[in-house]
Every structure is written in structure tokens, then in C-alpha cells.
Amino acid sequence: MAEEHPSNEQAERPAVNPGSHTGLERRDTIQGARLGDRAIRIERHQSFQTGAGGVIRPRRGVGEGKGFGARLTRLILGKRIPTADEAGERLNVPVGLAIFASDNISSSAYATEEIMRVLVLAGVGALSLTMPITLVIVALIVIVVISYQQVIEAYPEGGGSYIVAHDSLGSVAGLIAAAALLTDYILTVAVSTSAGVAALTSALPQLYDVRVPIALTVVLVMTVVNLRGVGEAGRVFAVPTYLYLVGILALVAVGIFQVATGAISHYQAPEGWLGGHGMEETLGVMLVLRAFASGSVALTGTEAVSNGVPAFKKPEIHNAQITLVIMGSLFAVIFVGLSFLAGQIGVVPDPTEIETLVSQIGRTILGAFTITLPFMNEPIPAAYWYVQATTALILALAANTAFSGFPRLASVLARDRYLPRTFAYRGDRLAFTGGIIVLAVAAAVLIVIYEGSVTGMIPLYTVGVFIAFTLSQAGLVRRWWQSRTPGWQWRLAANGAGALATGVVAVVVGVSKFMLGAWMVLIFLPVMVAMMWGVNRHYRRMSVQTEPETPLDARAVQLRAVVPIANLEIPALQALAYAEAIAGVDRTVAVHITDDEEAGQAFREQLERAGYHMPLIIIESQYRSLIGPLMAYVEALRETHPEDTITVVLPEFVPSHWWENLIHNQTALRIRASLLFTPGVVVSTVPYHLK
Numbered sequence: 001m002a003e004e005h006p007s008n009e010q011a012e013r014p015a016v017n018p019g020s021h022t023g024l025e026r027r028d029t030i031q032g033a034r035l036g037d038r039a040i041r042i043e044r045h046q047s048f049q050t051g052a053g054g055v056i057r058p059r060r061g062v063g064e065g066k067g068f069g070a071r072l073t074r075l076i077l078g079k080r081i082p083t084a085d086e087a088g089e090r091l092n093v094p095v096g097l098a099i100f101a102s103d104n105i106s107s108s109a110y111a112t113e114e115i116m117r118v119l120v121l122a123g124v125g126a127l128s129l130t131m132p133i134t135l136v137i138v139a140l141i142v143i144v145v146i147s148y149q150q151v152i153e154a155y156p157e158g159g160g161s162y163i164v165a166h167d168s169l170g171s172v173a174g175l176i177a178a179a180a181l182l183t184d185y186i187l188t189v190a191v192s193t194s195a196g197v198a199a200l201t202s203a204l205p206q207l208y209d210v211r212v213p214i215a216l217t218v219v220l221v222m223t224v225v226n227l228r229g230v231g232e233a234g235r236v237f238a239v240p241t242y243l244y245l246v247g248i249l250a251l252v253a254v255g256i257f258q259v260a261t262g263a264i265s266h267y268q269a270p271e272g273w274l275g276g277h278g279m280e281e282t283l284g285v286m287l288v289l290r291a292f293a294s295g296s297v298a299l300t301g302t303e304a305v306s307n308g309v310p311a312f313k314k315p316e317i318h319n320a321q322i323t324l325v326i327m328g329s330l331f332a333v334i335f336v337g338l339s340f341l342a343g344q345i346g347v348v349p350d351p352t353e354i355e356t357l358v359s360q361i362g363r364t365i366l367g368a369f370t371i372t373l374p375f376m377n378e379p380i381p382a383a384y385w386y387v388q389a390t391t392a393l394i395l396a397l398a399a400n401t402a403f404s405g406f407p408r409l410a411s412v413l414a415r416d417r418y419l420p421r422t423f424a425y426r427g428d429r430l431a432f433t434g435g436i437i438v439l440a441v442a443a444a445v446l447i448v449i450y451e452g453s454v455t456g457m458i459p460l461y462t463v464g465v466f467i468a469f470t471l472s473q474a475g476l477v478r479r480w481w482q483s484r485t486p487g488w489q490w491r492l493a494a495n496g497a498g499a500l501a502t503g504v505v506a507v508v509v510g511v512s513k514f515m516l517g518a519w520m521v522l523i524f525l526p527v528m529v530a531m532m533w534g535v536n537r538h539y540r541r542m543s544v545q546t547e548p549e550t551p552l553d554a555r556a557v558q559l560r561a562v563v564p565i566a567n568l569e570i571p572a573l574q575a576l577a578y579a580e581a582i583a584g585v586d587r588t589v590a591v592h593i594t595d596d597e598e599a600g601q602a603f604r605e606q607l608e609r610a611g612y613h614m615p616l617i618i619i620e621s622q623y624r625s626l627i628g629p630l631m632a633y634v635e636a637l638r639e640t641h642p643e644d645t646i647t648v649v650l651p652e653f654v655p656s657h658w659w660e661n662l663i664h665n666q667t668a669l670r671i672r673a674s675l676l677f678t679p680g681v682v683v684s685t686v687p688y689h690l691k
Contacts, residue, residue: 101327103301103401111298168475180464189443196396244394252337407435
């Protein structure tokens, strides 16, 4: 193949190889000692490596910040995780149980207490209904687990109730389910964290007054851990989950053994506790329904496993279903065990919320199991302290279920264009950063508003989750009816029964808890649905708007450059040179805005003495403003030359330290922000970095 030899003038200056598809190859022609001897030296940039098909990727470490902020980010959030390592971030069943089931399992620690808080309003005798209500709730969770087993199998891509309802019942039903679940996840973080802090203050009452700062600190820690990636969160939260299971199951086992052998002690409630509940209500249907509604909070978190199916290792469906069954079984054992023991020893809920039911049961059953440390004079109830510590830890960390579910559901909604696209973005650590941060902020606000009161937030908690349950199962009923796949009859019957049961519970919760705060959720849900519908409408408008503001054919683009300048310092001269390069000297104008006509003419003379002969437009600003006159001139220029693409070229100082921005007036930023809303105008910035 013939080679075209460059001239001496061309050979003196290295050029980028026009044939290089990456633009990162530099070729120099080297003249040999003899005439005709020439060599080509190829230098490839070392920051990138080329893969199959010519795809390039940055080498490890390239693109990472070098400043203090970047180093601090790496210290807090850890190293970035490449997409190729995503498989290693997936979860097996033991870790998946800790990530997705900790909320549901740990809710058994306060579900019994919430039932009893309502029943005790009718007197101590009404507490005998605790066990029957518990058994009804356990039967309900069996129905829900069976239903979500089918959700996992039918929709392995995740999304849970939203996907099922959206697919089978339509967009509005899907958005209602999504809004209910997002609300439930926010409340999960607030309630679980507050419950964990309550378990801590039960053992250490002196910390009760600082419960809100403690809860906010826990939320912050969980946020940071989840921003480090799913695998990191699994490693951190798996151990506390299993420590809690060991402690709480041991408490239940020891208690049942003491009941069986007649060695159980009777709990003596402090004097005044019964009066503190204000026993003003009679035992009627509405009170029982309220107690049932309060205890149904235990079903929260069941949805999370079906939302997070893609996070499991292969086979994803099997692992998710096993996790769901184990979760339901553990929940039922703990919930029934605590309700049984509470009735056997005569526990009465603490009206001040300082001591939890688990603490009361633990003191009564495990108080005799003590150890004496060498540096202490008195024995300490080690078994009781273990249960309280692990309960506090798991309740606080149970909010991590929401940190897994909320961002994943938000990403699915963003993919379907019902939430901003930022929620679909996975950060450097393969975590859905936007969803994690929004969840943490919303939960922190609730904790502050309700001062960390679990009982205060419970009425808000259960409405949304049962709405989502009902829509999900109703969607499956329609799916089985339409598909008629093998076994559809029993599936339809199971989901139909589940939809009926959870629908009744949703109505019961909404009615019985309406005046206690459920009305806020029932108002908030349609507002969220309207917001998501508005986001989707915006994206649909974007997709159908096909008329360009600037020509799509490069040959049809005619640039007309406008350079606002206030002086003749280097940044302004750089911008003028750049504008001439892209538009040509005859299609470039400099614009100088002044409130003094004589000063403007003096600036024109200064520009000409500097050797610049381009047109200079002097605009007198009668009211000493900059943005208004410039915007008016650009708009007038666009109307005068509608065939041209107006390009405003802005000179801009870029300080070397962040604090130096405070001593600049950010004129370029303000102009750029104003021109952003002017159609058909392109803004280019020519930076000048101060060293």
C-alpha cells in the first residue's frame, strides 16, 4: 500500500493519527540519517486499555479524585466496585435472610406489645385476648408467604407488589402499590430504629432523654454501610441477626421450659402502670380490631424478599423462596412464643414506653442467670443483658431491610419513568445511591417529628403495607385467571383468599387507626401517585417532542457567537479567540454592558488598541443590571437571525480552592443559568484555572 510522506513542515509537528478510533494514539514521523529513511513512532496513552471490539476502559485508579474530599470518600465508602464484580456482591440464603428478613423477624419483638397496649385500655382481663389475636396474625402471614412465593416465581426480576399490580391491574393500581410500599419502607426505618433504641433505653433508662440523637446516629451508620454496597451490608448485618435469633429463641425456650416445669415467675408491674394507660374504654369489637391492627405491624417486611430477587445468587428464585419460608417460620415461632410467655407471667405494657415487653419478659425469666466479673462487686444478669443488647441491635439494624427494598423499588419505578432517572443510577459501589439517601432523610425527619415513639408511628405503619398486599394478590388472581397455566385453580384460590384477608385487614386498619394518624397516610398516598404520574407525563412529553431547536445536520449549522466581556484580562481574550475559532471573525461579536456611556466608548478604544477589530456591542444598562440587558440582546439577535445558532461564549475564572469561589461574583454561572431557559441558544464556557 502506498504511503503518503508528509512534508517537512508537517513532520515537525506531531499529529493525532486520523485513523485511530480512540483518539488516544499519537504518531510521530522520525526522519532517518539517509534520505528516504523514515519511521513512525506510535505512543498510546496509558490511562486506558483496549478490550474486545475496540472498547476502551479506564485502568484501575484512573478517574478517581486525588484531593482530600476524594480520599475521605474512599475512607468512608470504601473502594469502588467494578461491574464485573457484581456477581460477587450477590447474596446466599444465610446473608439474604439477614438483609431482607431482619425487619419481619425483628418486628415480632414489639408486635405483641402493640397488641397489649390497645387491649389494656379495657383492663388487665382483656389481655387474655393477646394469644388469639396473635394466632390470627400468624395465619395471615402464612397466607402472605404463600402468595409471595408465587410472586417470586412469576416475577423474578423483582418489584414485588408494584410489578404484579402494574402488570395485571393497570398503571394506577401499580402506582398505588408502589406509593404504599415506599411509604412503608420509610416507616420501617423510623419504627425499627426507634424500637431498637427503646430496647436499649429499657436496660439503660438514663439514655431515654437522648433517644432521638441515638436513633439518628443509627440511621446515619446504616446509610453509610449501604452506600458501601450490598455485599458490605450483608457482611455487617448478618452477625447481629443471628446473635439476636440465638438470644430470643433461647429466651422463648427457657420460658416454655419454666412454664412446663412450674418454675415460671409472675411479673409484678410497678404500681401506677395500669392507671397510666387511662382505662376508659370498654372491650368491644372496635377495640379488638384496633389491637389486631396494631399487631399486624408484624407483617411488614414480608414484601422485601420478592423485591430483591435479583440480589440473590443463582438459582435466584429458589434462594429467594427458601429465604421467605425461613423468615415466616422464625417470625411465627418468636411471635407466638413471646405472646404465650407474656400471658403466662402477667406482663403489663409500660405506659411511659421506657421499658419494652421483651425487657420485662427477659428480666422475669432470665434474671437468675447471672455472672460475677472480677472487677465488679455484684453479679450481673448476663443472659438478660445479652437478649436486650441483641434485640436493640437487630431492631435498629432491621431497618436495613428497607435500605435494600426502597432503593430497588425506586430503581424499578425510575426504569418505568415514574420516578426521576437518578433513582436508577447505581453508584461506584453498585448501590442505588439516590434511593438510599432519600430514604435516610425521610426516616430521620419522622424520627424527629415523633420523638422516637414507636407507638406514635405504628398507626401510620400498617395501612400502606396491607394495601400493597391486597393489590398484589388481586393482580395474581387476574393473572391466573387469564393465563390458565397448569395448577392455576389452586393458585387462584390461594391468592383470592389472601386478597380477601389482607383487604379486610386494610379496611380494619384504616378505620380503626384513622383518627390516630392513618388519615395522613391515606392522604399522602394519592399525593405520591399524582407526583409519580406527573413525572411519567413529563418523560412521555420528552419522548414525543421531536422538533429540534438547532439543526441535526452539521452542514446546516451556522454559528453566530456572542462573547460578554467586562475587561481585557486573559479569560476574556481566551473566550474571544475561541469564539472566532468556532464561528469566524465576521460572525463573532463582543458585548460590553455598562452604566456609563463614556466608559463604554473608552473600552472600545482599549479593545482596538489591543489589536481586536471584531464588532463590539456596547449596551447601556440604565438600571445597572447585567443579566436583563444581555438576555434581551441575545433574544433580539435570535429573532433577527432565526437561521443561525446563537452561541454565547462565557469566560470564567476557576479558583484552585473551594473557598475562593466565595470571593467571586459567579457572573458566568448566573448568565448560564438564565440562558438555560432560552430555546435555541447554546452556551459554551471557556475556563481559566487559577494556579
